[in-house]
């Protein structure tokens with residue numbers, strides 16, 4: 424990998440901040456997210472650059488960048504621990520695969536969004552196997568997803584703008600239900 428085609432984490436964050444200041448419902452925005460992520464993923468050292476972080480849904484995670492609003496994190500996804508189907512509230516999120524592969528299911532909510540923690544009708548927008556370099560920017564209303572590693576040593580980069588609420592929405596698409604649950608409840612629990 425040539426030095427020119429990879430970028431520092433700081434330069435990645437700078438590009439992302441510029442992109443995030445622009446309207447997000449455009450192809451230019453999506454292309455910008457993918458372009459910056461593609462350059463970042465070329466770095467061979469992303470598993471050792473970060474500062475350990477206690478993740479909600481993953482067995483290991485580390486901050487590559489954090490400024491109080493934008494965070495860029497590296498996380499290991501376990502084959503035995505599916506990341507439960509969740510939304511992100513007002514937080515923008517993009518994910519990209521760094522090592523291994525994941526089954527990524529993307530949904531959107533079809534009903535009237537009653538926020539009572541009971542019924543939620545979801546439509547499957549995409550069911551895909553994502554591998555190295557594959558990037559998804561989650562944009563409302565299709566910003567509900569769940570993922571599971573398909574092999575050991577699977578790692579993804581996540582970028583988020585904003586802070587997650589403590590109590591999050593977790594969906595059971597097959598049953599048409601969801602629950603409102605403290606996001607920290609998943610920590611360390613088998614699932």
Ligand SMILES: [Fe+2]
Pocket residue numbers: 509510511516568
């Ligand atoms: Fe997510």
